[in-house]
Amino acid sequence: MPKVTEAYCTKNRRYLANVPLSPVGIVLHSVGTPQSDAQVFYRIWSEDRSQYFTHYVLDAEKILHTMPNDRRCWHVGHPGNSKWLGIEMCEPDTIRYTGGASFDILDREKARAFCEACYRNATELIAALCTEYGWKPDTALLTHGEITKNKLSDTTHADPEHLWNGLGLPYSLNTLKRDVKAAMQKSSGSIPTKQTKPDPAKAFDKRLAGSYTVTASALNVRSGAGTDKAILTVLPNGTAVRNYGYYTEKNGTWLYVAFTQNGTPMEGYCFAQYLMRR
Ligand SMILES: [Zn+2]
Structure with missing residues (x-):
């Protein structure tokens, strides 16, 4: 997993509102636009040009932590925003939306490789969060699409499943739960041999x-x-x-x-x- 870089969007109205959040799980999203650089969302959210934003945004190479996990973001409507952390995955720049959740594919192989890398990064980030909070992937994980399907909150988006399905990728909430569990097992097994030297104090x-x-x-x-x-x-x-x-x-x-x-x-x-x- 790439290092998680702290990049709080301190000028965003949601950050400034400072509404406390005690998260009970995670909702995985994809951004719904062909933008493959997480930094772009950091800039947009920092300038408060979008009222929607999540705690993390990631792409194929990096993970940005855009909002402290104890503050409420705005990503799944009510009541979901008051329950879950949000993670946005970037989308490949080789697709073009044609309306709603439908898109044309300009370069299928590139688009799939990009989504595969994002999925891997999301899986490892979610595994680290589940370990930190003591969450079970089976109950703590959701996608925006699953929230819509099961009417768990008042938004109607199909991400990220629309992207995975449209590109023929074999991913779903079930594969995500399975892969997060595997990643958690792998990292807990490696703890005794991993001698991490603490950072020097400042x-x-x-x-x-x-x-x-x-x-x-x-x-x-x-x-x-x-x-x-x-x-x-x-x-x-x-x-x-x-x-x-x-x-x-x-x-x-x-x-x-x-x-x-x-x-x-x-x-x-x-x-x-x-x-x-x-
Ligand atoms: Zn979403």
Whole structure:
């Protein structure tokens, strides 16, 4: 999976509205226009030229995180916007829409290869989110098309199935669930061998140094500051950790902590809000 790049659309009205969201799952979309560069959507949404936007937009090569996951976006109408994270996949620039969800294909092979790459990136991003939130793919995943079919929210779009079907790709919500589960299994199997070295801290304050206790029921330890960073391990409530004054500010304070887990000394970043000084 390409690195997830934080690119919040801070001038968009949905960002500024700052309506809180506690997501219960994910809706996968495709953009409905032949635009293969995710950066273009970042620019449009940043300038607030579209009232519709999602938490992530991805293409064949990159994934942009355009809205923090705890703020409501606008992508499936009511009540879906208040429930789900949205992910938009770009569409190949070798198709031309002829009306609604119908399109002509200028270069079938190129269009299919592009969609295959987007599908792979979406699968891995969704697997990472399911792991982070503890979601089961069978219940947490939807497409905009499935939402429409089952009247789960008040919009009537057919994406991304219209694109997959139109290009003869064997994808559906069912293949997505299957492939996300496989990706989750693969990544959890690789954790013990993956020694991720945490990012260096950006700041130092001697007054922060000391022992802390985990106050969350389960606290993620990450490879860097920010919820987009890899989870190294999870600490149960009451775990003791030590900070030596190093931290990084990223939508709040992230303390660089050291601790021992199963006899192994480890280091990483925890969100300071869930740590209490002992
Ligand atoms: Zn959609």
